Amino acid sequence: MDKLQAFGKNFNAQFTPFAARTQQFVKEQLGTADEKTQLPDDYLELEKRVDALKQVHQKLLSVTSQYSNEPYDYPPNIRESFNDLGRTINEKVQLLSHASSPAEAQAALTAPPSAKPQPKTFSHAIARASLSGSQLIAQTSPNEDPLAVALEKYALALEKVGEARLAQDAQIQSRFLAGWNTTLNTNLTFATKARRNVENSRLTLDSVKAKKKAAAGGDLDNLTEEARVEIEQAEDEFVGQTEEAVSVMKNVLDTPEPLRNLADLIAAQLEYHKRSYEILSELAPAVDALQVEQEASQLPQEP
Template identity: 65%
Template sequence: MDFTKNIANFGKNISTSFTPFAARTQQFVREQLTQVEDKTQLPPDYLELEKRVDALRLVHQQLLAVTSQFSNESYDYPPNYRESFVDLSRTITEKVQLLSAANTATEAQNILTKPGTKSAPKTFAHAIARASLNSAHALDSSEPLATALEKYALASEQVGEARLQQDAQIQSRFNAAFTTTLNTNIMFAQKARKNVENARLSLDAAKSKAKSGGGIGFPNLGGARQQDPHHEEHLTEEQRVEVETAEDEFVGCTEEAVGVMKNVLDTPEPLRNLADLVQAQLEFHKKAFEIYSELAPLIEGLQVEQEASYRKNREGGA
Protein backbone atom coordinates (compact mmCIF):
# COMPACT_ATOMS: atom_id res chain seq x y z
CA MET A 1 0.00 0.00 0.00
CA ASP A 2 1.20 3.54 -0.80
CA PHE A 3 0.24 4.66 2.70
CA THR A 4 2.46 1.97 4.21
CA LYS A 5 5.37 3.00 1.98
CA ASN A 6 4.94 6.64 2.93
CA ILE A 7 5.07 5.77 6.63
CA ALA A 8 8.20 3.69 6.12
CA ASN A 9 9.89 6.43 4.09
CA PHE A 10 9.03 8.97 6.75
CA GLY A 11 10.72 6.76 9.33
CA LYS A 12 13.88 6.55 7.23
CA ASN A 13 14.00 10.32 6.77
CA ILE A 14 14.02 11.07 10.51
CA SER A 15 16.27 8.18 11.53
CA THR A 16 19.37 10.36 11.10
CA SER A 17 18.07 12.81 13.75
CA PHE A 18 16.86 10.24 16.26
CA THR A 19 16.13 11.94 19.61
CA PRO A 20 14.54 10.63 22.83
CA PHE A 21 11.36 12.57 22.06
CA ALA A 22 11.24 11.23 18.53
CA ALA A 23 11.88 7.72 19.80
CA ARG A 24 9.03 7.95 22.30
CA THR A 25 6.73 9.43 19.68
CA GLN A 26 7.58 6.70 17.20
CA GLN A 27 7.03 4.01 19.82
CA PHE A 28 3.70 5.56 20.84
CA VAL A 29 2.54 5.63 17.21
CA ARG A 30 3.68 2.05 16.74
CA GLU A 31 1.66 0.92 19.75
CA GLN A 32 -1.40 2.79 18.58
CA LEU A 33 -1.31 1.46 15.03
CA THR A 34 -0.30 -2.14 15.66
CA GLN A 35 -0.73 -4.77 18.32
CA VAL A 36 2.58 -4.73 20.15
CA GLU A 37 3.30 -7.94 22.00
CA ASP A 38 6.65 -6.95 23.51
CA LYS A 39 5.37 -3.87 25.35
CA THR A 40 6.99 -3.53 28.77
CA GLN A 41 4.38 -4.17 31.44
CA LEU A 42 4.14 -2.23 34.68
CA PRO A 43 3.87 -4.18 37.97
CA PRO A 44 0.32 -4.89 39.22
CA ASP A 45 1.06 -3.04 42.48
CA TYR A 46 2.04 0.04 40.50
CA LEU A 47 -1.14 -0.10 38.42
CA GLU A 48 -3.19 -0.42 41.60
CA LEU A 49 -1.54 2.73 42.97
CA GLU A 50 -2.46 4.54 39.77
CA LYS A 51 -6.11 3.54 40.16
CA ARG A 52 -6.16 4.76 43.76
CA VAL A 53 -4.59 8.10 42.85
CA ASP A 54 -7.09 8.54 40.03
CA ALA A 55 -9.92 7.85 42.48
CA LEU A 56 -8.53 10.39 44.95
CA ARG A 57 -8.20 12.99 42.20
CA LEU A 58 -11.83 12.36 41.22
CA VAL A 59 -12.90 12.84 44.86
CA HIS A 60 -11.22 16.25 44.98
CA GLN A 61 -12.70 17.33 41.65
CA GLN A 62 -16.24 16.21 42.48
CA LEU A 63 -16.37 17.79 45.92
CA LEU A 64 -14.81 21.07 44.77
CA ALA A 65 -17.33 21.27 41.93
CA VAL A 66 -20.01 21.58 44.63
CA THR A 67 -18.27 23.28 47.55
CA SER A 68 -16.92 26.02 45.28
CA GLN A 69 -20.46 27.42 45.47
CA PHE A 70 -19.71 28.55 49.01
CA SER A 71 -17.72 31.39 47.46
CA ASN A 72 -20.92 32.62 45.79
CA GLU A 73 -22.80 34.66 48.40
CA SER A 74 -26.17 34.28 46.71
CA TYR A 75 -26.07 30.51 46.06
CA ASP A 76 -29.34 30.02 47.99
CA TYR A 77 -30.95 33.31 47.01
CA PRO A 78 -34.32 32.75 45.24
CA PRO A 79 -33.56 33.03 41.50
CA ASN A 80 -36.92 34.57 40.57
CA TYR A 81 -37.15 36.88 43.58
CA ARG A 82 -36.63 40.57 42.92
CA GLU A 83 -35.67 43.17 45.51
CA SER A 84 -35.22 46.88 45.00
CA PHE A 85 -32.14 48.93 45.79
CA VAL A 86 -34.01 50.32 48.78
CA ASP A 87 -34.59 46.81 50.13
CA LEU A 88 -30.88 46.06 49.97
CA SER A 89 -29.69 49.48 51.17
CA ARG A 90 -29.56 48.75 54.91
CA THR A 91 -29.13 45.79 57.19
CA ILE A 92 -32.15 44.71 59.23
CA THR A 93 -30.43 45.49 62.52
CA GLU A 94 -29.62 49.02 61.41
CA LYS A 95 -33.17 49.63 60.20
CA VAL A 96 -34.73 48.35 63.42
CA GLN A 97 -32.41 50.46 65.57
CA LEU A 98 -33.18 53.61 63.60
CA LEU A 99 -36.89 52.90 63.41
CA SER A 100 -37.09 52.51 67.18
CA ALA A 101 -35.85 56.08 67.50
CA ALA A 102 -38.25 57.52 64.90
CA ASN A 103 -40.94 59.80 66.33
CA THR A 104 -43.14 60.19 63.27
CA ALA A 105 -44.29 58.16 60.29
CA THR A 106 -42.30 60.47 58.01
CA GLU A 107 -39.09 59.77 59.90
CA ALA A 108 -39.76 56.06 59.70
CA GLN A 109 -40.38 56.28 55.96
CA ASN A 110 -37.14 58.17 55.43
CA ILE A 111 -35.24 55.51 57.35
CA LEU A 112 -36.72 52.77 55.18
CA THR A 113 -35.92 54.52 51.91
CA LYS A 114 -32.46 56.04 52.48
CA PRO A 115 -29.31 53.92 51.98
CA GLY A 116 -27.29 52.95 55.02
CA THR A 117 -23.66 52.40 55.88
CA LYS A 118 -23.69 48.75 54.87
CA SER A 119 -25.67 47.01 52.15
CA ALA A 120 -27.50 43.81 53.00
CA PRO A 121 -26.20 40.45 51.68
CA LYS A 122 -28.22 38.53 49.11
CA THR A 123 -28.82 35.23 50.88
CA PHE A 124 -32.07 33.37 51.41
CA ALA A 125 -32.10 34.12 55.16
CA HIS A 126 -31.41 37.80 54.58
CA ALA A 127 -34.17 37.94 51.96
CA ILE A 128 -36.63 36.45 54.46
CA ALA A 129 -35.47 39.00 57.02
CA ARG A 130 -36.08 41.92 54.67
CA ALA A 131 -39.48 40.62 53.60
CA SER A 132 -40.46 40.14 57.24
CA LEU A 133 -39.39 43.62 58.30
CA ASN A 134 -41.17 45.25 55.35
CA SER A 135 -44.29 43.25 56.23
CA ALA A 136 -44.03 44.29 59.88
CA HIS A 137 -44.01 47.97 58.96
CA ALA A 138 -46.93 47.54 56.61
CA LEU A 139 -48.99 46.77 59.72
CA ASP A 140 -49.83 48.87 62.73
CA SER A 141 -46.95 48.63 65.19
CA SER A 142 -49.38 47.68 67.98
CA GLU A 143 -50.43 44.47 66.27
CA PRO A 144 -48.87 41.26 67.65
CA LEU A 145 -48.13 40.05 64.13
CA ALA A 146 -46.07 43.16 63.44
CA THR A 147 -44.03 42.56 66.59
CA ALA A 148 -43.53 38.90 65.71
CA LEU A 149 -42.46 39.69 62.16
CA GLU A 150 -39.88 42.18 63.38
CA LYS A 151 -38.41 39.63 65.80
CA TYR A 152 -38.39 37.04 63.02
CA ALA A 153 -36.61 39.51 60.73
CA LEU A 154 -33.83 40.08 63.28
CA ALA A 155 -33.44 36.34 63.88
CA SER A 156 -33.34 35.56 60.16
CA GLU A 157 -30.62 38.13 59.62
CA GLN A 158 -28.57 36.50 62.40
CA VAL A 159 -28.98 33.14 60.69
CA GLY A 160 -27.88 34.70 57.41
CA GLU A 161 -24.77 36.14 59.05
CA ALA A 162 -24.00 32.74 60.56
CA ARG A 163 -24.30 31.20 57.10
CA LEU A 164 -21.79 33.72 55.73
CA GLN A 165 -19.37 32.81 58.54
CA GLN A 166 -19.79 29.14 57.63
CA ASP A 167 -19.07 29.91 53.98
CA ALA A 168 -15.91 31.82 54.87
CA GLN A 169 -14.64 28.91 56.98
CA ILE A 170 -15.34 26.38 54.24
CA GLN A 171 -13.56 28.50 51.67
CA SER A 172 -10.45 28.92 53.80
CA ARG A 173 -10.28 25.53 55.52
CA PHE A 174 -11.71 23.13 52.94
CA ASN A 175 -11.80 24.60 49.44
CA ALA A 176 -8.35 26.17 49.64
CA ALA A 177 -6.80 23.02 51.12
CA PHE A 178 -8.48 20.67 48.63
CA THR A 179 -7.47 22.91 45.72
CA THR A 180 -3.87 22.99 46.94
CA THR A 181 -3.75 19.20 47.22
CA LEU A 182 -5.24 18.80 43.75
CA ASN A 183 -2.85 21.30 42.16
CA THR A 184 0.31 20.19 43.99
CA ASN A 185 0.51 16.69 45.49
CA ILE A 186 -1.85 15.02 43.05
CA MET A 187 -0.38 16.95 40.13
CA PHE A 188 3.12 15.85 41.19
CA ALA A 189 1.88 12.28 41.14
CA GLN A 190 0.48 12.79 37.65
CA LYS A 191 3.83 14.17 36.46
CA ALA A 192 5.70 11.26 38.04
CA ARG A 193 3.38 8.84 36.26
CA LYS A 194 3.97 10.68 32.99
CA ASN A 195 7.72 10.30 33.51
CA VAL A 196 7.21 6.56 33.95
CA GLU A 197 5.24 6.34 30.72
CA ASN A 198 7.90 8.33 28.85
CA ALA A 199 10.65 6.10 30.28
CA ARG A 200 8.68 3.01 29.32
CA LEU A 201 8.25 4.28 25.76
CA SER A 202 11.97 5.10 25.56
CA LEU A 203 12.87 1.63 26.81
CA ASP A 204 10.61 -0.14 24.32
CA ALA A 205 11.87 2.15 21.56
CA ALA A 206 15.46 1.23 22.42
CA LYS A 207 14.58 -2.48 22.37
CA SER A 208 12.76 -2.12 19.07
CA LYS A 209 15.64 -0.18 17.56
CA ALA A 210 18.14 -2.81 18.64
CA LYS A 211 16.03 -5.66 17.29
CA SER A 212 15.49 -3.93 13.95
CA GLY A 213 19.18 -3.34 13.48
CA GLY A 214 19.44 0.26 14.61
CA GLY A 215 16.79 2.06 12.54
CA ILE A 216 13.64 3.67 13.81
CA GLY A 217 11.49 1.42 11.68
CA PHE A 218 7.87 2.62 11.73
CA PRO A 219 5.43 -0.29 12.01
CA ASN A 220 4.42 -2.41 9.09
CA LEU A 221 0.69 -1.78 8.95
CA GLY A 222 0.19 -4.96 7.00
CA GLY A 223 1.31 -7.08 9.94
CA ALA A 224 3.72 -7.30 12.84
CA ARG A 225 7.42 -7.27 11.97
CA GLN A 226 8.96 -10.72 12.23
CA GLN A 227 11.74 -10.76 14.82
CA ASP A 228 14.48 -13.30 15.28
CA PRO A 229 14.02 -14.70 18.82
CA HIS A 230 17.81 -15.08 19.13
CA HIS A 231 18.58 -11.61 17.82
CA GLU A 232 19.02 -10.12 21.32
CA GLU A 233 21.96 -12.43 21.88
CA HIS A 234 23.80 -10.68 19.05
CA LEU A 235 23.33 -7.06 20.12
CA THR A 236 26.29 -4.77 19.80
CA GLU A 237 27.83 -3.27 22.91
CA GLU A 238 26.38 0.12 21.97
CA GLN A 239 22.92 -1.40 21.66
CA ARG A 240 23.24 -3.18 25.00
CA VAL A 241 24.31 0.04 26.73
CA GLU A 242 21.41 1.94 25.21
CA VAL A 243 18.86 -0.65 26.33
CA GLU A 244 20.37 -0.97 29.83
CA THR A 245 20.43 2.81 30.26
CA ALA A 246 16.78 2.98 29.25
CA GLU A 247 15.97 0.16 31.69
CA ASP A 248 17.73 1.98 34.53
CA GLU A 249 15.82 5.15 33.72
CA PHE A 250 12.54 3.24 33.64
CA VAL A 251 13.21 1.55 36.98
CA GLY A 252 14.25 4.84 38.57
CA CYS A 253 11.17 6.69 37.33
CA THR A 254 8.93 3.85 38.48
CA GLU A 255 10.41 3.81 41.99
CA GLU A 256 10.08 7.58 42.25
CA ALA A 257 6.45 7.49 41.07
CA VAL A 258 5.63 4.76 43.59
CA GLY A 259 7.02 6.93 46.39
CA VAL A 260 5.13 10.01 45.24
CA MET A 261 1.83 8.15 44.84
CA LYS A 262 2.14 6.46 48.23
CA ASN A 263 2.79 9.83 49.84
CA VAL A 264 -0.35 11.26 48.20
CA LEU A 265 -2.46 8.32 49.31
CA ASP A 266 -1.09 8.09 52.85
CA THR A 267 -1.44 11.75 53.85
CA PRO A 268 -4.30 12.43 56.31
CA GLU A 269 -4.83 15.91 54.87
CA PRO A 270 -8.02 15.15 52.86
CA LEU A 271 -9.71 13.59 55.88
CA ARG A 272 -8.62 16.54 58.02
CA ASN A 273 -10.09 18.91 55.43
CA LEU A 274 -13.37 16.98 55.44
CA ALA A 275 -13.50 17.27 59.23
CA ASP A 276 -13.11 21.05 58.87
CA LEU A 277 -15.98 21.11 56.36
CA VAL A 278 -18.27 19.19 58.71
CA GLN A 279 -17.25 21.37 61.67
CA ALA A 280 -18.07 24.57 59.77
CA GLN A 281 -21.50 23.22 58.87
CA LEU A 282 -22.06 21.99 62.42
CA GLU A 283 -21.26 25.42 63.86
CA PHE A 284 -23.69 27.07 61.46
CA HIS A 285 -26.58 24.72 62.16
CA LYS A 286 -25.91 24.87 65.89
CA LYS A 287 -26.02 28.67 65.75
CA ALA A 288 -29.22 28.59 63.69
CA PHE A 289 -30.75 26.17 66.19
CA GLU A 290 -29.88 28.49 69.08
CA ILE A 291 -31.35 31.52 67.30
CA TYR A 292 -34.63 29.83 66.42
CA SER A 293 -34.84 28.16 69.85
CA GLU A 294 -34.74 31.61 71.41
CA LEU A 295 -37.20 33.05 68.90
CA ALA A 296 -39.84 30.30 69.01
CA PRO A 297 -41.02 30.92 72.63
CA LEU A 298 -41.32 34.64 71.92
CA ILE A 299 -43.51 34.05 68.88
CA GLU A 300 -45.51 31.44 70.75
CA GLY A 301 -46.03 33.89 73.65
CA LEU A 302 -47.39 36.54 71.30
CA GLN A 303 -49.67 33.95 69.74
CA VAL A 304 -51.03 32.86 73.13
CA GLU A 305 -51.68 36.47 74.16
CA GLN A 306 -53.49 37.25 70.92
CA GLU A 307 -55.65 34.12 71.14
CA ALA A 308 -56.58 34.97 74.74
CA SER A 309 -57.48 38.51 73.70
CA TYR A 310 -59.47 37.17 70.77
CA ARG A 311 -61.50 34.80 72.97
CA LYS A 312 -62.13 37.55 75.52
CA ASN A 313 -63.39 39.94 72.87
CA ARG A 314 -65.70 37.28 71.46
CA GLU A 315 -67.07 36.38 74.83
CA GLY A 316 -67.63 40.05 75.65
CA GLY A 317 -69.38 40.61 72.38
CA ALA A 318 -71.67 37.65 72.95
Protein backbone atom coordinates in the same frame (compact mmCIF):
# COMPACT_ATOMS: atom_id res chain seq x y z
CA MET B 1 27.93 29.83 13.50
CA ASP B 2 29.07 27.90 16.58
CA LYS B 3 25.95 29.01 18.46
CA LEU B 4 23.75 27.83 15.60
CA GLN B 5 25.44 24.45 15.56
CA ALA B 6 25.10 24.17 19.33
CA PHE B 7 21.40 25.00 19.08
CA GLY B 8 21.02 22.38 16.37
CA LYS B 9 22.67 19.72 18.51
CA ASN B 10 20.56 20.65 21.54
CA PHE B 11 17.39 20.57 19.46
CA ASN B 12 18.25 17.17 18.02
CA ALA B 13 19.07 15.84 21.51
CA GLN B 14 15.61 16.86 22.71
CA PHE B 15 13.65 16.06 19.57
CA THR B 16 15.10 12.63 18.78
CA PRO B 17 13.92 10.93 22.06
CA PHE B 18 10.53 12.61 21.68
CA ALA B 19 10.20 11.38 18.13
CA ALA B 20 11.22 7.88 19.16
CA ARG B 21 8.65 7.83 21.97
CA THR B 22 5.97 9.13 19.64
CA GLN B 23 6.75 6.47 17.06
CA GLN B 24 6.64 3.76 19.72
CA PHE B 25 3.33 5.10 21.05
CA VAL B 26 1.78 5.09 17.56
CA LYS B 27 2.95 1.51 16.97
CA GLU B 28 1.38 0.41 20.25
CA GLN B 29 -1.90 2.09 19.37
CA LEU B 30 -1.89 0.39 15.98
CA GLY B 31 -0.90 -2.96 17.47
CA THR B 32 2.30 -3.21 15.43
CA ALA B 33 4.79 -2.88 18.30
CA ASP B 34 6.99 -5.93 18.90
CA GLU B 35 6.61 -5.72 22.67
CA LYS B 36 5.44 -3.46 25.45
CA THR B 37 7.12 -3.41 28.83
CA GLN B 38 4.51 -4.16 31.46
CA LEU B 39 4.26 -2.13 34.63
CA PRO B 40 4.07 -3.99 37.96
CA ASP B 41 0.59 -4.81 39.27
CA ASP B 42 1.28 -2.89 42.49
CA TYR B 43 2.11 0.19 40.42
CA LEU B 44 -1.08 -0.13 38.37
CA GLU B 45 -3.09 -0.48 41.57
CA LEU B 46 -1.60 2.75 42.90
CA GLU B 47 -2.57 4.48 39.67
CA LYS B 48 -6.18 3.37 40.08
CA ARG B 49 -6.28 4.65 43.65
CA VAL B 50 -4.77 8.00 42.66
CA ASP B 51 -7.25 8.34 39.79
CA ALA B 52 -10.12 7.62 42.20
CA LEU B 53 -8.83 10.21 44.67
CA LYS B 54 -8.57 12.79 41.89
CA GLN B 55 -12.14 12.12 40.76
CA VAL B 56 -13.40 12.46 44.34
CA HIS B 57 -11.70 15.83 44.70
CA GLN B 58 -12.99 17.10 41.36
CA LYS B 59 -16.57 15.99 41.98
CA LEU B 60 -16.88 17.32 45.53
CA LEU B 61 -15.13 20.59 44.67
CA SER B 62 -17.50 21.11 41.74
CA VAL B 63 -20.34 21.23 44.30
CA THR B 64 -18.75 22.76 47.40
CA SER B 65 -17.13 25.56 45.41
CA GLN B 66 -20.56 27.21 45.73
CA TYR B 67 -19.53 28.17 49.26
CA SER B 68 -17.38 30.83 47.58
CA ASN B 69 -20.45 32.27 45.87
CA GLU B 70 -22.36 34.39 48.41
CA PRO B 71 -25.82 34.28 46.77
CA TYR B 72 -25.85 30.50 46.21
CA ASP B 73 -29.18 30.21 48.05
CA TYR B 74 -30.57 33.61 47.03
CA PRO B 75 -33.87 33.10 45.13
CA PRO B 76 -33.53 34.27 41.52
CA ASN B 77 -37.08 35.64 41.43
CA ILE B 78 -36.48 38.23 44.18
CA ARG B 79 -36.21 41.84 43.07
CA GLU B 80 -34.60 43.95 45.77
CA SER B 81 -33.63 47.56 45.21
CA PHE B 82 -30.43 49.32 46.15
CA ASN B 83 -32.21 50.86 49.13
CA ASP B 84 -33.48 47.44 50.23
CA LEU B 85 -29.86 46.33 50.53
CA GLY B 86 -28.62 49.56 52.06
CA ARG B 87 -28.78 48.90 55.79
CA THR B 88 -28.71 45.91 58.10
CA ILE B 89 -31.95 44.79 59.73
CA ASN B 90 -30.61 45.86 63.10
CA GLU B 91 -29.77 49.34 61.79
CA LYS B 92 -33.23 49.70 60.25
CA VAL B 93 -34.91 48.62 63.48
CA GLN B 94 -32.88 51.22 65.37
CA LEU B 95 -33.91 53.93 62.89
CA LEU B 96 -37.54 52.80 63.01
CA SER B 97 -37.59 53.02 66.79
CA HIS B 98 -37.06 56.78 66.47
CA ALA B 99 -39.64 57.29 63.71
CA SER B 100 -42.68 59.28 64.83
CA SER B 101 -44.68 59.16 61.60
CA PRO B 102 -45.31 56.84 58.64
CA ALA B 103 -43.13 59.08 56.47
CA GLU B 104 -40.23 58.83 58.90
CA ALA B 105 -40.72 55.06 59.10
CA GLN B 106 -40.59 54.79 55.32
CA ALA B 107 -37.47 56.94 55.27
CA ALA B 108 -35.87 54.63 57.84
CA LEU B 109 -36.60 51.59 55.67
CA THR B 110 -35.03 53.23 52.61
CA ALA B 111 -32.15 54.99 54.38
CA PRO B 112 -29.00 55.28 52.24
CA PRO B 113 -26.36 52.62 52.87
CA SER B 114 -23.94 53.12 55.72
CA ALA B 115 -21.41 50.63 54.33
CA LYS B 116 -21.32 47.95 51.65
CA PRO B 117 -24.62 46.48 50.36
CA GLN B 118 -26.16 43.84 52.55
CA PRO B 119 -25.56 40.16 51.74
CA LYS B 120 -27.69 38.36 49.22
CA THR B 121 -28.47 35.19 51.13
CA PHE B 122 -31.86 33.52 51.50
CA SER B 123 -31.97 34.24 55.23
CA HIS B 124 -31.09 37.92 54.73
CA ALA B 125 -33.75 38.18 52.03
CA ILE B 126 -36.39 36.67 54.35
CA ALA B 127 -35.28 39.09 57.07
CA ARG B 128 -35.66 42.11 54.80
CA ALA B 129 -39.07 40.94 53.59
CA SER B 130 -40.21 40.30 57.16
CA LEU B 131 -39.16 43.73 58.38
CA SER B 132 -40.87 45.36 55.42
CA GLY B 133 -44.04 43.41 56.19
CA SER B 134 -43.82 44.35 59.84
CA GLN B 135 -43.77 48.03 58.97
CA LEU B 136 -46.64 47.76 56.50
CA ILE B 137 -48.81 46.25 59.20
CA ALA B 138 -47.63 48.71 61.86
CA GLN B 139 -48.37 51.72 59.66
CA THR B 140 -51.96 50.61 59.09
CA SER B 141 -52.75 49.51 62.66
CA PRO B 142 -53.96 51.92 65.34
CA ASN B 143 -52.35 49.85 68.08
CA GLU B 144 -49.30 47.65 68.37
CA ASP B 145 -50.03 44.63 66.21
CA PRO B 146 -48.72 41.21 67.44
CA LEU B 147 -47.95 40.05 63.91
CA ALA B 148 -45.93 43.19 63.22
CA VAL B 149 -43.95 42.63 66.43
CA ALA B 150 -43.39 38.97 65.58
CA LEU B 151 -42.24 39.76 62.05
CA GLU B 152 -39.73 42.29 63.37
CA LYS B 153 -38.35 39.73 65.82
CA TYR B 154 -38.22 37.16 63.02
CA ALA B 155 -36.36 39.62 60.80
CA LEU B 156 -33.72 40.24 63.45
CA ALA B 157 -33.33 36.49 64.06
CA LEU B 158 -33.06 35.58 60.36
CA GLU B 159 -30.39 38.22 59.84
CA LYS B 160 -28.37 36.48 62.56
CA VAL B 161 -28.93 33.15 60.80
CA GLY B 162 -27.70 34.71 57.58
CA GLU B 163 -24.58 36.02 59.29
CA ALA B 164 -23.97 32.55 60.72
CA ARG B 165 -24.19 31.14 57.19
CA LEU B 166 -21.61 33.63 55.96
CA ALA B 167 -19.32 32.69 58.86
CA GLN B 168 -19.74 29.03 57.89
CA ASP B 169 -18.86 29.82 54.28
CA ALA B 170 -15.70 31.68 55.28
CA GLN B 171 -14.57 28.73 57.40
CA ILE B 172 -15.26 26.28 54.58
CA GLN B 173 -13.37 28.41 52.07
CA SER B 174 -10.25 28.66 54.23
CA ARG B 175 -10.23 25.21 55.82
CA PHE B 176 -11.78 22.91 53.23
CA LEU B 177 -11.78 24.42 49.75
CA ALA B 178 -8.23 25.74 50.05
CA GLY B 179 -6.95 22.36 51.26
CA TRP B 180 -8.73 20.26 48.64
CA ASN B 181 -7.71 22.62 45.85
CA THR B 182 -4.10 22.32 47.02
CA THR B 183 -4.30 18.53 46.96
CA LEU B 184 -5.88 18.58 43.50
CA ASN B 185 -3.69 21.24 41.91
CA THR B 186 -0.40 20.45 43.64
CA ASN B 187 -0.10 16.96 45.13
CA LEU B 188 -2.15 15.16 42.50
CA THR B 189 -0.48 17.21 39.77
CA PHE B 190 2.91 16.02 41.02
CA ALA B 191 1.62 12.46 40.85
CA THR B 192 0.39 12.99 37.29
CA LYS B 193 3.77 14.38 36.27
CA ALA B 194 5.60 11.45 37.89
CA ARG B 195 3.35 8.98 36.07
CA ARG B 196 3.97 10.78 32.79
CA ASN B 197 7.70 10.44 33.37
CA VAL B 198 7.21 6.70 33.86
CA GLU B 199 5.26 6.41 30.62
CA ASN B 200 7.87 8.42 28.72
CA SER B 201 10.72 6.31 30.08
CA ARG B 202 8.83 3.12 29.22
CA LEU B 203 8.22 4.30 25.65
CA THR B 204 11.88 5.25 25.38
CA LEU B 205 12.95 1.83 26.66
CA ASP B 206 10.70 -0.04 24.26
CA SER B 207 11.72 2.14 21.31
CA VAL B 208 15.41 1.51 22.10
CA LYS B 209 14.77 -2.24 22.36
CA ALA B 210 12.89 -2.27 19.06
CA LYS B 211 15.59 -0.27 17.30
CA LYS B 212 18.46 -2.41 18.58
CA LYS B 213 16.55 -5.61 17.90
CA ALA B 214 15.96 -4.55 14.30
CA ALA B 215 19.65 -3.66 13.93
CA ALA B 216 20.55 -7.14 15.26
CA GLY B 217 18.34 -8.87 12.73
CA GLY B 218 15.52 -9.48 15.18
CA ASP B 219 17.68 -11.41 17.66
CA LEU B 220 18.40 -9.70 20.98
CA ASP B 221 21.15 -12.25 21.62
CA ASN B 222 23.19 -10.73 18.81
CA LEU B 223 23.29 -7.23 20.28
CA THR B 224 26.54 -5.32 20.30
CA GLU B 225 27.98 -4.28 23.65
CA GLU B 226 27.14 -0.68 22.86
CA ALA B 227 23.52 -1.64 22.19
CA ARG B 228 23.32 -3.60 25.45
CA VAL B 229 24.63 -0.63 27.40
CA GLU B 230 22.07 1.69 25.79
CA ILE B 231 19.24 -0.70 26.63
CA GLU B 232 20.47 -1.07 30.22
CA GLN B 233 20.61 2.70 30.61
CA ALA B 234 17.03 2.99 29.36
CA GLU B 235 15.98 0.20 31.74
CA ASP B 236 17.67 1.95 34.67
CA GLU B 237 15.89 5.19 33.80
CA PHE B 238 12.56 3.36 33.59
CA VAL B 239 13.08 1.65 36.96
CA GLY B 240 14.17 4.90 38.58
CA GLN B 241 11.14 6.84 37.27
CA THR B 242 8.84 4.03 38.38
CA GLU B 243 10.24 4.03 41.91
CA GLU B 244 9.93 7.81 42.07
CA ALA B 245 6.32 7.68 40.90
CA VAL B 246 5.48 4.99 43.45
CA SER B 247 6.89 7.18 46.21
CA VAL B 248 4.96 10.24 45.03
CA MET B 249 1.67 8.36 44.67
CA LYS B 250 2.00 6.75 48.10
CA ASN B 251 2.60 10.16 49.66
CA VAL B 252 -0.52 11.53 47.98
CA LEU B 253 -2.63 8.59 49.12
CA ASP B 254 -1.26 8.50 52.66
CA THR B 255 -1.52 12.21 53.50
CA PRO B 256 -4.16 12.92 56.18
CA GLU B 257 -4.94 16.38 54.76
CA PRO B 258 -8.08 15.48 52.75
CA LEU B 259 -9.69 13.79 55.75
CA ARG B 260 -8.66 16.66 58.03
CA ASN B 261 -10.14 19.13 55.55
CA LEU B 262 -13.37 17.12 55.41
CA ALA B 263 -13.59 17.18 59.19
CA ASP B 264 -13.24 20.98 59.05
CA LEU B 265 -16.07 21.14 56.49
CA ILE B 266 -18.34 19.15 58.77
CA ALA B 267 -17.37 21.24 61.79
CA ALA B 268 -18.23 24.47 59.96
CA GLN B 269 -21.60 23.08 58.88
CA LEU B 270 -22.31 21.81 62.39
CA GLU B 271 -21.50 25.19 63.92
CA TYR B 272 -23.82 26.93 61.46
CA HIS B 273 -26.74 24.61 62.12
CA LYS B 274 -26.11 24.75 65.86
CA ARG B 275 -26.09 28.55 65.79
CA SER B 276 -29.26 28.58 63.65
CA TYR B 277 -30.95 26.24 66.14
CA GLU B 278 -29.98 28.47 69.06
CA ILE B 279 -31.28 31.61 67.33
CA LEU B 280 -34.61 30.06 66.34
CA SER B 281 -35.00 28.32 69.71
CA GLU B 282 -34.79 31.71 71.38
CA LEU B 283 -37.23 33.26 68.90
CA ALA B 284 -39.92 30.56 68.93
CA PRO B 285 -41.11 31.06 72.55
CA ALA B 286 -41.36 34.83 72.03
CA VAL B 287 -43.55 34.39 68.94
CA ASP B 288 -45.60 31.68 70.70
CA ALA B 289 -46.20 34.09 73.58
CA LEU B 290 -47.43 36.77 71.16
CA GLN B 291 -49.80 34.24 69.63
CA VAL B 292 -51.17 33.16 73.01
CA GLU B 293 -51.58 36.82 74.04
CA GLN B 294 -53.45 37.64 70.84
CA GLU B 295 -55.76 34.65 71.19
CA ALA B 296 -56.46 35.52 74.83
CA SER B 297 -57.39 39.09 73.88
CA GLN B 298 -60.01 37.79 71.48
CA LEU B 299 -61.81 35.64 74.06
CA PRO B 300 -65.19 37.05 75.15
CA GLN B 301 -65.01 38.84 78.48
CA GLU B 302 -67.08 37.37 81.37
CA PRO B 303 -69.84 39.68 82.65
